[in-house]
Amino acid sequence: MKIAMLTNNYRPFVGGVPVSVERQAGALRALGHEVTVFAPDYGEEKGETEDPGDALEAQEEHVIRCGCFKRRMKNGMVYPKVAARQVREAFERESFDCVHVHQPVFMGNTALWLKRRYQVPVVYTWHTKYQDYLHYFPLFRREEQAGPIRRLLIRAGRDLILPAYMRWFTGKCDLVLAPSEGMKRQILETGVRTPVEVLPTGLGEEFFETDERRAEKIREKYLQGRRYLFCTVSRLEREKNIPFLLEGMRRLKEEDMEPFRLLVIGKGTQRASLEELARKMGLEDEVTFTGNIPNQELKHYLAASDLFLFASRSETQGIVIQEALACGCPVVAVRATGVEDAVEDGRNGYLAPEDVDAWCLKVWKALEGPAVKEMRARARASVRGCRSVLLAMRAERMYEGCLEKRRKEAAGCADRYAYEHGEESSPVSFPHLFKST
Structure with a gap:
């Protein structure tokens, strides 16, 4: 099968969607499929990559970079051009069986254009709770400071226009994929009528193969005589709720927990303000901001940690949570x-409401409960079914289902044409049959 994957963000941009696209494309190629990723061209920017040079070049062989507008969002995301020249030329050269798009705008609009022009099925993965990311757009920033009319426009955009657009967009797709069962329920509650299936982002085998010696060296480097090592992995942006974690660390320190250190792994526009907040809270010795860690190293940091701490309420799956569990690191997270x-x-961690006292109690329980070792083992076992290759096989069946459905629709169109024109069989071409409906 020849599959075109369209995404608004990809490496060097660091985030959950680029990780999902890269892993799924790689796993499908391992099954023998041809997968081409259509991703933004970031110009001369190299960014922080996760792979060494040779591996990165191998990945780029399957990537076509597409034109973007010069303006960027505050967090570094770009605005790809709809039906960019690079997309048009690729589809004129090659015949793709399926389009899998990962956002509903920009590349999403391109996907619908490709469906109309080339009669290919479109699969869409609903990765993001878009209402939690509207603050990246100028109109929706600082709602609390807006006047009455602007506040009304903001609320109308969030509560009426966005849901209506998503119903329209998904209605044009052949299949909608949700990263988790919880997200599937939320999608269906919005009134989406297109079939919705669950397909999480898979885990590479490397997350199940940690190096104990490397993990121990990391513990020695950061603990320096302390008892506990915690970590969190996140883009340092408003929607990730990092201030809640810092407040939790302050509360644990005030309650005389044995000495600990929290590693905040990731980068983002909020880093400087979060570092200043940690200083004001008196957490200079307890919290370390590491910046990004290459993926091949991240697993060792997760394996080295006693707990993975998480406070985001904007997740649809929580890829980093599954990575932590695969490394045997229990999770304490805000319920979402x-x-x-x-x-x-x-069993493999604890969930708490977004309340600092309740959350801290779960941290204490995870560290000093009677079954700490068993919890680490259960963490690994809980994500065995999330291996990339297993999920790629599921995606393969879903693509084939979309293709079979369109073949049946084409056959139905042919039968109707023959009946209406008094012919035994239709002389109309396969693409023309779709255009006639």
Whole structure:
């Protein structure tokens, strides 16, 4: 099968969607499919990559970079051009069986254009709770400071226009994929009528193969005589709720928990303000901002940690949570959609409401409960079914289902044409049959 994957963000941009696209494309190629990723061209920017040079070049062989507008969002995301020249030329050269798009605008609009022009099925993965990311657009910033009319426009955009657009967009797709069961329920509640299936982002085998010696060196480097090592992995942006984690660390320190250190892994526009907040809270010795860690190293940091701490309420799956569990690191997280699907309260970690006292109690329980070792083993076992190759096989069946449905629709069109024109069989070409409906 020849599959075109369209995404608004990809490496060097660091985030959950680029990780998902890259892993799924790689796993499908391992099954023998041809997958081409259509991603933004970031110009001369190299960014922080996760792979060494040779591996990166191999990945780029399957990537076509597409034109973007010069303006960027505050967090570094770009605005790809709809039906960019690079997309048009690729589809004129080659015949793709399926389009898999990962956003509903920009590349999403391109996907619908490709469906109309080339009669290919479109599969869409609903990765993001878009209402939690509207603050990246100028109109929706600082709602609390807006006047009455602007506040009304903001609320109308969030509560009426966005849901209506998503219903329209998904109605044009052949299949909608949700990263978790919780997200599937939310999608269906919006009134989406297109079939919705669950397909999480898979885990590479490397996350199940940690190096104990490397993990121990990381513990020695950061603990320096302390008892506990915690970590969190996140873009340092408003929607990730990092201030809640810092408040939790301050509360644990005030309650005389044995000495600990939290590693905040990731980068973002909020880093400087978060570092200043940590200083004001008196957490200079307890919290370390590491910046990004290459993916091949991240697993060792997760394996080295006693707990993975998480406070985001904007997740649809929580890829980093599953990575932590695969490394045997129990999770303490704020209860939210996506997170609930990965964390089994009391078995591979703990869930708590967005309340600092309740959350801190769960941290204490995870560290000093009677079954700490068993919890680490259960963490690994809980994500065995999330291996990339297994999920790629599921995606393969879903693509084939979309193709079979369109073949049946084409056959139905042919039968109707023959009946209406008094012919035994239709002389109309396969693409023309779709255009006639």
